[in-house]
Amino acid sequence: MNFSLNSNAITSTKADCLVVALPEKGDWPASTTEADSALGGLISTLQKAGDVTGKNAETTLIPLSDQPWNRLLVVGTGNDTDRNSAGFRKALTAVMGALKEGPSKSVLIAITDTKVTGDDSVSSELAKLSLIGRTLEDQLYLFSDFKSEKPTARKLNKVLVSVSDAGKTEKEAFNLGLATGRGMNLTRDLGNTPPNVCHPIWLAEQATKLAADHECIKTEILDEKQMKKLGMNSLLAVGQGSTQPPRLIVMEYRGGKAEAKPHVLVGKGITFDSGGISLKPGAGMDEMKYDMGGSAAVFGAMQVLAETQPKINVVAVIAAAENMPDGHATRPGDIVTTMSGQTVEILNTDAEGRLVLCDALTYVKKFDPTAVIDLATLTGACIVALGHEATGLLANNDQLANELLAAGDRASDKAWRLPLWDEYQSLLDSNFADLANIGGRSAGTITAACFLSRFTKEYNWAHLDIAGTAWHSGQAKGSSGRPVPLLVDYLMSHAGK
Template structure:
């Protein structure tokens, strides 16, 4: 897709389709007013007659003759007071849905002058251009590599987004949005790839491929022999039952000063999770290919970083393994010694994500990190608590937690903080080891984070439980690309700090 940012008046842009915003109530954007004047008041008439309501995310496609555009797409943006960033995003998604598979080859989108309520930053033109770019890339995504018949090629080949100017700030915001969308699409590609293809070694190959595409990223892959030498017995206990060897994938981007501490992202990469000996029920087990959603999100964030080249240092570490039952698999009741030296009684082999993450969290101390953010499809309890709308967030540092929450609000990729109180730690007490890997049914998301916190005491750390947000089930089954928007917003907000 060819994306262009233009400051030309919409009347000077020739396109197959012009997209304008129509509020349900309130002041019209300048672009809509200009279009209506050129069309002799046609938009006003359509609204007056009830054909175009202006309700949030409503759309009306109108054919035109003798105009710079062959058709007009009117997108409802609701009343001024109700036009939150969330509502604005819905309008953008509706826009993408209408033009993505339509007859237009070139669409001009004039939605960046639509007022948005809420925090000032959310309503700025740069924020809106960033969101427009991201939503377009995200919504145009298709996954068809495993279908015998190729999907038909879209007619839409060019999109022009209008703005008040084309200066560096506006261009950078728009390009960052596009890059974030492409990062999300990489995350979705990895998540949607079937587990007979996407295994730990294949994930490692994708990291090496990313390094070849972007030479600013350096990749190193540790095999099981190297991990055994480091004492990563907790991570290796998860891959013990699989024919697929585990991998620890390390990607480094060094765009900042040599002495600047890196921001470290850690991802859970369980490429398929049967539950091991603690076997899961068969229903929806196919969706356990998404148990590497944390790793996929790390990939997506790193792709965006590699493309935009911010002046900061970012390190990504992915703990990749396949959790399978076999004669060599770890048993409930086994005790392993983690890289940190702490011993773990494994009571449930289906609580494996924390077993791979704990060794990764110990490993990243070598980078002397500014902060560490891990992400994982860790607990079903998080889905019960927060559903599919919010990511669970737990942290040992209030400032870091607040920064991530704010980034999620700005990006429309929201999280909700849960407590990480010492009172919960006792649920992990073991009679035979330093800790057990489960804390029972109560506060399952919290006790999982409590487990991880024991390996993250030496730095500022936050944990993102994305079990409810990394993928969708049902008719819309597929990876969502979350929490890439939150991660990118957080990282970019710290450039230069």
């Protein structure tokens, strides 16, 4: 697909389809007025007749003749309330939904002059360009690797985005959006790959491939012997019931000053979660291939860094294992000694994510991080609390938490902070070990983070519970690519500092 910016007048730019935005009421964007004038008042006539209403995300495709464009696509942008960042993204998604399987080979999208209200984060043309680029890649995503019959190739192969100026700054914003979309799509590819293919060794191979494709990425893979030597008995315990051995995957991007402390991303990489001896119900268990969604998002963010090469140092660590039940599997009641030296009583083998993460969070101290962010599809309790709209956020540092919340708002990839109070810590008390790996039914997302906090006392740390946001169920089943936009926005906000 060929994506580019176009600063020429829309009336002098040929394309199979022109896309313009129409509000329900109020002033039109200049590009819509320009198109209406060139078409002899066609849009005005259709609006007066009620054929186009301007309702948010409503699209109308109109054939044309004797014009630079063969078709006109009018997308509604609603009223002032609808034209916030979420509403603008909804309209963009509707545009691509109308175009991606259609007859047009080339498209001119002239909606960057749409007024976005209620959210300063997407009010500028640069921010809108970044969101447009991301949405283009996101909405054109298709996963058909395991289909015996490949889908018919789309006719659409060229997208022009109309801008007032196509200078360096505008191109950088647009390209960052495109790169973020591609990072999301890598995340989705990894998540959608079936677990008989995507196991810890395969995931490690993808890290090696990423390093081979991008010289700025350095990768190291630790096997069971190396992890055993380091004392990662908790991580190893999770994988000991599987024929697929665990791996610790380390990727480094060093784009900042040599002395600058890195930002560290830690991803939960459970490539399939049966629950172990504490076996999950069979219904919906196929979706437990998405339990490596945290690691997949880390891969996506690292690819964006590799493509855009900002001035920042980032280390990614992925704790990869498969949680299966067999004669060697960890039992409820087993006690393991973590890399930190703390002992854990495993009361439920289905609370395995925190067991792999705790050793990874101990390991990353070696990098002397400025901040550590872990990402994990950790608790069903987070879905109960926040549904599928917001990622759960808990942190031991207010500034870090606020920065992540702000990044999520700017990127339309929202998070919501939950408390991490000392009062919850006693729920993890064990009669036989330093702590238990579950805290009962109450405050499940919080007690999971409390568990992780025992291993993060020496640095600034935040935990993102993406159990409700990493994938979609039902007819739209598939990885979402979240929270790559949040991560990218956060990291880019620190680039060069």
